[in-house]
Amino acid sequence: MFEMSNEDFDAVVAGVLDRIPAEVGARLRNIAFVIEDEAPAHDPHLLGHYDGIPITAYGDRAAIGALPDKITIYRKPILRMCESADQVVEEIAVTVIHEIGHYFGIEDDRLHELGWA
Numbered sequence: 001m002f003e004m005s006n007e008d009f010d011a012v013v014a015g016v017l018d019r020i021p022a023e024v025g026a027r028l029r030n031i032a033f034v035i036e037d038e039a040p041a042h043d044p045h046l047l048g049h050y051d052g053i054p055i056t057a058y059g060d061r062a063a064i065g066a067l068p069d070k071i072t073i074y075r076k077p078i079l080r081m082c083e084s085a086d087q088v089v090e091e092i093a094v095t096v097i098h099e100i101g102h103y104f105g106i107e108d109d110r111l112h113e114l115g116w117a
Contacts (some may be wrong), residue, residue, distance in 0.1 A: 001079055001080045001082075002079050002082040002083055002084060002085065002087065002088055003079070004079060004085065004088060006075070009035065009075050009078075009079070009088070009092075010035060012088060012089055012092050013033070013035060013073055013092055013096070015089075016089070016092050016093045016096050017033060017096065019093075020096075020100070024100070027055075027104075028100070028103070030066055030068045030069060031052070031068055031069045031070070031071060031103060032068045032069070032070045032071070033070075033071050033072075033073070033096075034070060034071070034072050034073070035072070035073050035074075035075055036072055036073075036074055036075065037074070037075050037076050038074060038075075038076050038077070039074040039076075039077050044077065045077055046074055046077060047073070047074055047077050047078050047081075047091065047095045048071065048072060048073050048074060048095040048096070048098060048099045049071070049072045049074075049099065050069070050070075050071050050099040050100075050102035050103055051069065051070045051071075051072070052068075052069025052070060052103065053069065054102060054103060054104065054105035055103065055104060055105060056104070056105030057105065069103060071096070071099040071100070071103070073092065073095055073096065073099075078091050078092060078095065094116055094117070097116050098111050098116045098117065101114075101116055
């Protein structure tokens, strides 16, 4: 397990989000990114989770009053699987891209084929 302060972990996630290409970022609408310490008890090894309706099924996210979709990144499961800061950065990047893929309607099988598992 790699030790990293909450502030440093949060900064890595923010840095990964800042590196999302502008053309992708421009399509992310009504979505919140959050960081939680632990994954749900039923899946303790989960690194991230997308909770929402993919844009392929939902369409316009600008509907008044629509609650945001949510991407959660789980801090401790990521830190437990990493041995260096570089590994943490890489795992966060893969996890964020994987969950954004779900936002765009890409299923797990395809994300695995593309190397974003």
